[in-house]
Amino acid sequence: DADVTQTPRNRITKTGKRIMLECSQTKGHDRMYWYRQDPGLGLRLIYYSFDVKDINKGEISDGYSVSRQAQAKFSLSLESAIPNQTALYFCATSGSGEAQETQYFGPGTRLLVL
Amino acid sequence: QKEVEQNSGPLSVPEGAIASLNCTYSDRGSQSFFWYRQYSGKSPELIMSIYSNGDKEDGRFTAQLNKASQYVSLLIRDSQPSDSATYLCAVDSGSARQLTFGSGTQLTVLP
Numbered sequence: 001d002a003d004v005t006q007t008p009r010n011r012i013t014k015t016g017k018r019i020m021l022e023c024s025q026t027k028g029h030d031r032m033y034w035y036r037q038d039p040g041l042g043l044r045l046i047y048y049s050f051d052v053k054d055i056n057k058g059e060i061s062d063g064y065s066v067s068r069q070a071q072a073k074f075s076l077s078l079e080s081a082i083p084n085q086t087a088l089y090f091c092a093t094s095g096s097g098e099a100q101e102t103q104y105f106g107p108g109t110r111l112l113v114l
Numbered sequence: 115q116k117e118v119e120q121n122s123g124p125l126s127v128p129e130g131a132i133a134s135l136n137c138t139y140s141d142r143g144s145q146s147f148f149w150y151r152q153y154s155g156k157s158p159e160l161i162m163s164i165y166s167n168g169d170k171e172d173g174r175f176t177a178q179l180n181k182a183s184q185y186v187s188l189l190i191r192d193s194q195p196s197d198s199a200t201y202l203c204a205v206d207s208g209s210a211r212q213l214t215f216g217s218g219t220q221l222t223v224l225p
Contacts (some may be wrong), residue, residue: 106157
């Protein structure tokens with residue numbers, strides 16, 4: 001079984017709809033991250049969480065919210081989806097050493113907002 | 115705005131050649147550096163991590179770090195068609211709280 005899972009893997013929605021992307025991990029990591037990837041722009045950080053009570057905005061948090069329901073679960077919500085949120089979304093996890101540790105990525109969710 | 119810049123691609127090399135991928139970063143406080151490989155439509159997977167100046171070798175891959183020049187590179191020796199992918203450079207923020215990714219270099223290894 002995969003260590004980092006994301007659901008759904010693909011989603012088509014309409015402008016103005018609220019949607020939630022879910023991420024679960026079995027790696028036992030404290031740190032979890034949400035990124036979006038657009039062609040030619042690499043990965044951009046949306047939100048990150050170092051534990052259930054520590055949630056932080058990343059580079060592009062506007063229009064998104066998150067919930068850390070448990071150590072193993074980190075959800076990303078689009079309150080009112082818009083077409084420019086069409087992208088590939090990745091969840092990642094890492095350990096919590098002093099130095100930044102390797103991030104492990106889920107398989108991604110491909111989102112299309114019409 | 116902390117920046118991570120990668121040499122613009124796409125990069126094509128013949129099979130068996132050395133592929134050289136380069137990355138510069140702006141935050142002098144950065145301590146951790148990563149190279150990820152991403153196949154089309156797939157998630158990034160770690161190739162190499164490097165934390166100290168110098169070279170680090172793992173099989174056909176060598177990462178090179180020069181903190182004074184704020185430069186990190188990845189060399190792929192004996193390139194194979196299966197190495198064809200986008201390579202992402204990632205650098206920590208210096209406070210070890212997040213990574214900044216470059217936009218990636220697309221590598222094609224021609225048979």
